[in-house]
Amino acid sequence: MSFAIKKQGEIVVVDVEGQLIVGNRQELKQRVLDELEKGERKFLIDFSQTGYIDSSGLGVLVSLSKKIREQGGELRLANLNDDLKTLFELTKLDTLFQISDTKERALETF
Amino acid sequence: MSAISSARPFAPGRVHIALELEIPSDVRYIERVVEVVKQQCAQFSYPQRQCCLNIPVALSEALSNAILRGNGDRSGAHVQVKVDVTQERLILEVLDEGLGFDFEECLTDPTEPGNIEREDGRGLFLMTRLMDRIERFSNQGNVVRMTLRRHD
Numbered sequence: 001m002s003f004a005i006k007k008q009g010e011i012v013v014v015d016v017e018g019q020l021i022v023g024n025r026q027e028l029k030q031r032v033l034d035e036l037e038k039g040e041r042k043f044l045i046d047f048s049q050t051g052y053i054d055s056s057g058l059g060v061l062v063s064l065s066k067k068i069r070e071q072g073g074e075l076r077l078a079n080l081n082d083d084l085k086t087l088f089e090l091t092k093l094d095t096l097f098q099i100s101d102t103k104e105r106a107l108e109t110f
Numbered sequence: 111m112s113a114i115s116s117a118r119p120f121a122p123g124r125v126h127i128a129l130e131l132e133i134p135s136d137v138r139y140i141e142r143v144v145e146v147v148k149q150q151c152a153q154f155s156y157p158q159r160q161c162c163l164n165i166p167v168a169l170s171e172a173l174s175n176a177i178l179r180g181n182g183d184r185s186g187a188h189v190q191v192k193v194d195v196t197q198e199r200l201i202l203e204v205l206d207e208g209l210g211f212d213f214e215e216c217l218t219d220p221t222e223p224g225n226i227e228r229e230d231g232r233g234l235f236l237m238t239r240l241m242d243r244i245e246r247f248s249n250q251g252n253v254v255r256m257t258l259r260r261h262d
Contacts, residue, residue, distance in 0.1 A: 019141060019166075021137075021140065021141065021170055022137045022140065022170070022174045022178070023137045023138050023140060023141065051162070051166070052162065052163065052166040052167055052170070053167075054167055054170040054171060054174065054233070054236075055167075055171055055174075055230075055231075055232035055233040055235075055236055056174065056230075056233075058232055059228075059229035059230055059232065060229070062226075062227055062228070062229055063229045066227060082159075083159060083162050083163035086159075086163060087163065087167065087236075090236065090239050090240075091220055091221060091232055091235070091236070092220075092221040092226060093226070095226070096226060096227070
């Protein structure tokens with residue numbers, strides 16, 4: 001499990017490879033907060049290579065979304081597979097995040 | 111991680127796999143335990159949704175609770191996992207060395223408007239939504255038993 005961060009225009013794109021769970025959520029949080037600290041404001045997390053997410057992984061996404069919004073920015077999500085979509089629907093987090101079917105679509109509309 | 115595999119007597123025409131795993135009380139072991147259980151269920155051709163969503167998420171939550179809430183800071187503590195799979199259902203038992211906690215009291219609804227932006231509070235909720243039955247009891251430690259019927 002790892003995270004890849006790259007800039008596409010003015011958007012910071014984070015790829016979550018593997019799981020987003022209690023064992024690695026802090027790493028994701030810190031890496032995104034470091035970018036926020038540097039002045040970045042638009043963030044997109046791409047889940048195309050993600051297996052499963054646990055409650056602490058969901059919690060980190062909620063926390064990051066709040067912190068980014070407080071700084072006038074926005075966190076969006078893309079490429080949730082059907083299982084991950086179900087997870088977001090069960091927890092109603094699909095109502096909290098703007099979720100795009102593809103990364104390209106998310107980048108176009110940011 | 112240590113594993114003891116015990117082949118129980120099979121009922122006529124019924125395959126039954128039982129495994130016992132023991133891990134140090136460390137969240138870094140969660141992913142490996144989940145993979146072992148997923149493999150067992152995949153051998154019984156459990157549906158992809160159950161192998162990729164219900165089982166990994168619910169088991170991760172139970173293990174996190176056992177490690178972080180149950181065992182807490184106890185040094186040298188372990189978590190035991192019992193896996194019992196048949197064609198029809200999966201039973202998982204997660205045992206920690208703690209005193210347990212009031213499941214009902216800790217169970218909140220994270221989908222309520224006042225809770226939706228909370229960082230925590232989704233673990234037990236997800237276990238109850240992703241498994242068919244959750245039971246808690248004490249047996250030389252604190253045990254959470256989760257049952258999932260195979261849904262094709």
